[in-house]
Structure formats: structure tokens, C-alpha cells
Amino acid sequence: MERQKKVKSEDKPEDKKKDKKEPKRRRASKWKLIQWILIPLLLVAALGGGLVVGYVILGKKEFSDVLQWSTWRHVYDLVFAP
Numbered sequence: 001m002e003r004q005k006k007v008k009s010e011d012k013p014e015d016k017k018k019d020k021k022e023p024k025r026r027r028a029s030k031w032k033l034i035q036w037i038l039i040p041l042l043l044v045a046a047l048g049g050g051l052v053v054g055y056v057i058l059g060k061k062e063f064s065d066v067l068q069w070s071t072w073r074h075v076y077d078l079v080f081a082p
Contacts, residue, residue: 055066065071 051072052063052066055061055071056063
């Protein structure tokens with residue numbers, strides 16, 4: 001039995017072709033989609049839920065008042081009044 005010589009990867013013509021190929025484009029992973037779409041949506045939902053809970057339950061006001069812009073303008077004016 002003879003020992004076979006090991007061929008270096010540099011000597012193979014197939015490997016030279018692989019080196020010349022352009023690098024593959026990296027696809028967006030599912031986690032990136034979750035990061036950029038789902039998390040901001042959950043944050044906005046949590047903000048809306050907190051506003052409703054604070055105004056309706058803690059403030060003992062009607063739910064329909066939560067959806068009016070004038071209500072939040074008044075709250076803003078109270079908080080940031082000079």
C-alpha cells in the first residue's frame with residue numbers, strides 16, 4: 001500500500017474559481033424584521049394602552065374622551081405650562 005500524496009487546496013483549480021466569486025449578499029434575518037417592525041408596533045400599543053389606563057381608570061374619565069385630540073392638548077398644556 002502506497003501513501004497517497006495530499007494535494008494542497010491552493011493547487012486545485014476548483015478552489016481558484018471559488019475565490020474569484022463575489023461575496024454573497026447577506027439576507028435580512030427574521031430577527032432583524034422583528035426588531036424593525038414588531039418591536040416599534042408593540043411600543044406604540046403599550047403607549048396607547050398606558051394612556052387609556054391612566055386616563056380612564058386612574059383619572060375616572062370616559063373612554064371616548066381619550067380619543068379626542070383636545071384632551072391631550074390640554075394635558076400637554078398643563079404639564080409644560082410656564
